[in-house]
Amino acid sequence: MxxxxxxxxxxxxxxxxxxxxxxxxxxxxxxxxxxxxxxxxxxxxxxxxxxxxxxxxxxxxxxxxxxxxxxxxxxxxxxxxxxxxxxxxxxxxxxxxxxxxxxxxxADLHLLQQQLDSCIGCGCLSLSDCPLRNPGDCLADGKASGHGGTGMAGI
Missing domain, CATH: 1.10.1660.10 (Multidrug-efflux Transporter Regulator; Chain: A; Domain 2)
Incomplete structure (x- = not known):
């Protein structure tokens, strides 16, 4: 107490x-x-x-x-x-x-800002194909669960 x-x-x-x-x-x-x-x-x-x-x-x-x-x-x-x-x-x-x-x-925010600039007109139209959300297509390889992984969602 x-x-x-x-x-x-x-x-x-x-x-x-x-x-x-x-x-x-x-x-x-x-x-x-x-x-x-x-x-x-x-x-x-x-x-x-x-x-x-x-x-x-x-x-x-x-x-x-x-x-x-x-x-x-x-x-x-x-x-x-x-x-x-x-x-x-x-x-x-x-x-x-x-x-x-x-x-x-x-530094992370500057990198995200640069990456977002390349997203305009990227055409991926899919979270599973997005190089920010799914770098190296790790979701397809089973290397990440897709929840709280790397990329934009982690920032």
Whole structure:
């Protein structure tokens, strides 16, 4: 069970956190269940959050918007303090963890953009023949299941 939280201006209710972060209460609970944020409890056993959770949620939202998986977000947040504002050095350490991942996503999107240009007028008219969706005709060879394989669907 989470530790009690002292009453005061820094302790926020789940509704206050949701409102200030512009997310549903259920998302606040989800982030907590996923270990991305933590809460304490007041004497009435209601969740209470530190004001620092607002910054953590802002980082989570930005990371999700760029397509960073929750697993990667959780790992990056692990270098930041849960009970206080991070230092500039801690922020840099966290952001470095995402640099390679973001660079790979950018490269993948550039490649997709180039491949889509060749799709206009391609004439394949079939997912099974599409060089983006089915490169090397791996579906015909039985090398891929066709679900979540390589190509455009994986991006």
């Amino acid at each position: 989470p530790a009690p939280v002292a009453a005061g201006k820094t302790a926020l209710s789940v509704g206050e956190v949701a409102r200030r972060c512009d997310i549903p209460v259920s998302t606040v609970h989800f982030y907590e269940a996923e270990g991305l944020i933590r809460s304490g409890r007041n004497k009435a056993n209601h969740r209470r959050y530190s004001r620092h959770v607002l910054r953590r949620i802002a980082v989570i939202k930005v990371a999700q918007r760029t397509g960073i998986p929750l697993r990667e977000i959780r790992q990056a947040l692990a270098v930041l303090p849960e009970d206080g504002a991070p230092t500039a050095l801690q922020w840099r350490a966290m952001s470095r963890q995402w640099q390679a991942l973001l660079q790979q996503k950018i």
